[in-house]
Amino acid sequence: MIVSAAAALSVYLFVNAPPPLAAEPMKQGTVPIRTVFAMLERENDAARALWTEEIVTRGKQVGLAFDERWRDERVVAGPLPALFLRETAHNLERTPFRLGLFLGSPHPINTANQFSGEQAKYFDALVLSGAAQHFVDPSTNLQTAMFPDVAITDACASCHNEHKDSPKKDWKVNEVMGATTWMYPEATVTTERAIELVRALRTSIRRAYGTYLEKVATFPTPPQIGTAWPRDGFSLPSEDVFMRELARRSSTATLLSLLDPEATVLDETAPAPATAVVAPPAMKPAAVDHDTLVIRSTRATKVSVERDGRTLLVARIAAGGVATMTARLPLRVQLGGVDGIEIEYGGRKVPVPATDPSDHSKSVEIAVGEPNQEKS
Structure with missing residues (x-):
């Protein structure tokens, strides 16, 4: 049963160093691979955000360096965000699951990452619709999913704009720079296999971070490794601390x-509505309680939610889609623009500031339940 597998996944996801799963047979449900792709993409999004924001951005502020030549023993630096993903992808290739991960672009710095064939066609559709693309690649006969890779910070855009080999020099914040592409041979998997694929990705992320720490150990003046983060000073979290935060x-x-696969499929692939209307009825959530945050969007966007300086959620909302989470106030919601956005907390609408609908160049932060706000 799906519930049985979900219980096993709950143990794996939330308990540090879990014991092996019970050896007794477990009844298996099946999960569409597109749902698994969506799960893996969210995990990958969270890992990239954690690496970019807490290690690279904060690390630079305390003297750590990050460079595309980080593998060179003479370079005292770690991998840039795209190279951290590549390291994760290489680790995935070493697993027995035939799960592929690729970061491609129509304007790549490395020509090996250029989209071609069916992938180029589906990338164009992704940019037009804002929705994830799912298809069988005829060149590999693999189930394939493409998710937009967005420039979430000025650092992302400027790094590419300033690179000598970049064929495009005018990237902007919130622009789709490419796509994260996942590949797998089967259209459906058992819930147990879904757990194994999540485990394989997390293990690959751990190994990528561990490789960075191995490089850090060779620095002339290495930072302290332990429980502290760069935001605390010249420090880096250990593998265990990094993975617990992920x-x-x-x-x-x-x-x-995993508990509601169909909702995941709908959330990731909902097409853009023909006109700017509220989310389709199928996307309407059930009645919310007093501590549920609901974010609806008529266009594809990325959202993050923080409380007291800690990131609670990093999610991608498809055009016409919705994101929900349960959390205590106060919250700070970061959005890639507010055009077509509706926010509710506890069933009450949250005021959204008016901006120029044509200006998507800057992200917007909205405070929910700050002390100076009254709940009507």
Whole structure:
């Protein structure tokens, strides 16, 4: 049963160093691979956000360096965000699951990452619709999913604009720079296999971070490795601390995706409506309680939610889609623009500031339940 597998996944996702799963047979449900792709993409999004924001951005502020030549023993630096993903993808290739991960672009710095064939066609459709693309690639006969890779910070855009080999020099924040592409041979998997694929991705992320720490150990003046982060000073978290933070950010969404696969598919692939209307009836959530945050969007966008400086959620909302989470106030919601956005908390609408609908160049932060706000 799906519930049985979900219970096993709950143990794996939330408990540090879980014991082996019971050896006794477990009844298996099946999950569409597109749902698994969506789970993996959310995990990957959370890992990339954690690496980019807490290690690279904060690390630079305390003297750590990050460079595309980080593998060179003479370079005292770690991998840039795209190279951290590549390291994760290489680790996935070493697993027995035939799960592929690829970051491609129509304007790549590395020509090996250029989209071609069917992938180029589906990338164009992704940019037009804002929705994830699912298809069977005829060149490989693999189930394939493409998710938009968005420039979420000025650092993302400027790094590409300033690179000598970049064929495009005018990237902007919130622009779709490429796509994260996942590949797998089967259209459906058992719930047990879904757990194994999540485990394989997390293990690959751990190994990528561990490789960075191995490089850090060779620095002339290495930072302290332990429980502290760069935001605390010249420090880096250990593998266990890094992975616990990743689990805290992503485990709830991953578990809910397994419990309700069809909702995940709808959320990730909902087409853009023909006119700017509220989300389709199928996307309307059930009645919310007093501590549920609901974010609806008529266009594809990315959202993050923080409380007291800690990231609670990093999610991608498809055009016409919705994101929900349960959390205590106060919250700060970061959005890639507010055009077509509706926010509710506890069933009450949250005021959204008016901006120029044509200006998507800057992200917008909205405070929910700050002390100076009154709940009507």
